[in-house]
Amino acid sequence: xxxxxxxSHHVPSRSSAERRSDAVALWAVVSLLLGILVAILxxxxxxxxxxxxxxxxxxxxxAAKVSGGAATADMPGMPGMAAGDMAPAASGLRSFxxxxxxxxxxxxxxxxxxxxxxxxxxxxPVANVDLLTDITVQIAPGVKYSAWAWAGGAPGPIIHVRQxxxxxxxxxxxxxxxxxxxxxxxRVAPDKAFGDVLPDKSVSYxxxxxxxxxxxxxxxxxxxxxxxxxxxxxxxxxxPRPGALPKADxxxxxxASEWYLASDGLRTAAQFDMNKAHARxxxxxxxxGYAGQYVKHPLVAKPDELVRFWVxxxxxxxxxxxxxDEGQVGLLNVGNVQGTMSH
Numbered sequence: 001x002x003x004x005x006x007x008s009h010h011v012p013s014r015s016s017a018e019r020r021s022d023a024v025a026l027w028a029v030v031s032l033l034l035g036i037l038v039a040i041l042x043x044x045x046x047x048x049x050x051x052x053x054x055x056x057x058x059x060x061x062x063a064a065k066v067s068g069g070a071a072t073a074d075m076p077g078m079p080g081m082a083a084g085d086m087a088p089a090a091s092g093l094r095s096f097x098x099x100x101x102x103x104x105x106x107x108x109x110x111x112x113x114x115x116x117x118x119x120x121x122x123x124x125p126v127a128n129v130d131l132l133t134d135i136t137v138q139i140a141p142g143v144k145y146s147a148w149a150w151a152g153g154a155p156g157p158i159i160h161v162r163q164x165x166x167x168x169x170x171x172x173x174x175x176x177x178x179x180x181x182x183x184x185x186x187r188v189a190p191d192k193a194f195g196d197v198l199p200d201k202s203v204s205y206x207x208x209x210x211x212x213x214x215x216x217x218x219x220x221x222x223x224x225x226x227x228x229x230x231x232x233x234x235x236x237x238x239x240p241r242p243g244a245l246p247k248a249d250x251x252x253x254x255x256a257s258e259w260y261l262a263s264d265g266l267r268t269a270a271q272f273d274m275n276k277a278h279a280r281x282x283x284x285x286x287x288x289g290y291a292g293q294y295v296k297h298p299l300v301a302k303p304d305e306l307v308r309f310w311v312x313x314x315x316x317x318x319x320x321x322x323x324x325d326e327g328q329v330g331l332l333n334v335g336n337v338q339g340t341m342s343h
Contacts, residue, residue, distance in 0.1 A: 093276050096283045099264035100141055107141035113297040114153075114288035118251035118310065119160050121239055127161040127209075128168050133175040136269050137231065139259050140284055140291040144269040147231035148175060148219070154231030154289045155255040155314065156217070163212045163241050170204045173197040179227065182220035185209055185236050194220045212240035214253070214310040225316050225325050229260055230272050231289070233314040249305035257289060257314045258282035278325065280317045 101107070121127070132151045139145045150156025161167055171181045178196040186193065186207035193205040218224070219232035235255045261270040261283040276282070284291045301307045 093273075093279055093281055095281065096261045096264040096270075099143060099266055099283075101266055104141040108292065108296045111138070111141065111290065111293060111296065113293040114155075114290060115158075116252045116254060116288060116294070116299055118237060118253050119158055121160045121162045121165070126166045126168055126206075127159070129159055129170065131156060131169070131171045131181055133173055133179050133232070135231075137289065139265070139286065139289060143261075143265040143284070143291075145231070145259060145261070145265055146269040146271050148179070148227060149231040150234055154233070155257065156232075156234030158253045159217070159234070159236040160239065161209045161236065162239050163209060165209050166206055167209050167236075168204065168206045169193075170202060171197055172202040173199050175199060178221050179232065180220045181217060183207065183215065183217045183236060185211060185213075185215035185217070185238055187211070190220070196221050209236075209238045212238045212244065214238075214312055216255075216312050216314055218314065223325060225277055226272060226274065228314065228316040229258070229277050233257060233316075235310065235312040235314075237310050245308075246306060248308035250301055250307045251310065252299055252307065253310045253312075254287045255289070255312045255314050257286055258317055259284040259286065277317060282317065 130151065133148055135147055135149045135153055137145055137147045137149060137153045147154050159167075167183075167186070169181060169183065171179070173179050176199055178198050180194050180196050180203075182190065182194045187210065188194075188205065188207045193207070195203070197203045214235055214237045217234050217236055219227035221227050233255065235253050237251075237253060259282060260273045260276040262273040263270045287294060
């Protein structure tokens with residue numbers, strides 16, 4: 001009987017020194033990775049802190065612009081103006097942001113704020129809306145602006161109607177140039193209802209407020225950017241049918257807008273600066289036409305009340321009307337309509 005032969009190979013065990021060397025190498029790699037992770041987290045923590053710090057500084061500067069009125073050490077000849085406020089912007093345009101008289105705080109306190117409370121909707125089947133034009137307004141403490149505006153100033157009156165209600169609009173042009181009124185809540189032919197109205201003329205049209213929500217209305221006369229920037233904008237609230245929304249204890253309407261000034265407006269009323277509007281460089285940004293008015297005169301509510309805000313972004317730059325002037329516009333021809341089209 002033959003016998004089988006087996007050959008065994010002995011693998012020597014690793015020494016304790018080698019094992020310790022491997023453990024040290026592994027720990028070095030882990031430590032390096034942990035260090036990199038800590039550095040990354042630290043970097044983001046610093047960035048978050050910096051963003052928060054910058055936001056706080058920006059808020060403080062904005063509050064100072066509204067209520068500050070004393071001359072600064074940097075620019076003693078310009079009351080209420082910090083050195084950076086009058087510096088040319090990157091575009092080379094001069095900014096009047098924050099311009100204020102010495103008594104700006106007193107003026108802000110005495111200012112009667114635009115009534116942000118939502119007015120009652122008309123009880124009958126028809127809501128009548130009457131709009132006029134042209135007025136000089138204040139857009140910040142002591143800052144005057146020669147506006148093209150609706151009845152009562154800029155923004156125009158808050159219009160509150162009920163869903164399904166028939167709205168009758170009457171525009172009487174008391175200005176020196178043609179104007180019109182375009183309701184984003186209306187499903188009507190814009191070339192008919194939103195046409196230009198000559199000075200001392202009137203136009204009336206109706207639309208059914210079928211779409212609930214809050215919408216902008218504005219002058220649609222070209223250049224639309226200029227007409228809106230001069231104050232011809234407002235808000236219409238189409239209240240949904242009963243039961244669609246929980247009943248609110250208070251309703252406020254806020255219309256966000258921008259002002260582009262060719263002068264500071266402190267001695268004489270400022271006028272519109274088209275170059276700033278195209279550059280998207282507003283001097284003032286407001287709720288309901290006046291900078292900081294709800295800081296000095298806060299809107300109010302009681303604990304546990306349901307408060308509803310109806311907010312419209314009238315722009316015009318944040319509403320993209322400057323982009324229209326620069327070519328970002330087009331038409332959709334439905335049904336192969338022949339002839340001139342608009343809107």
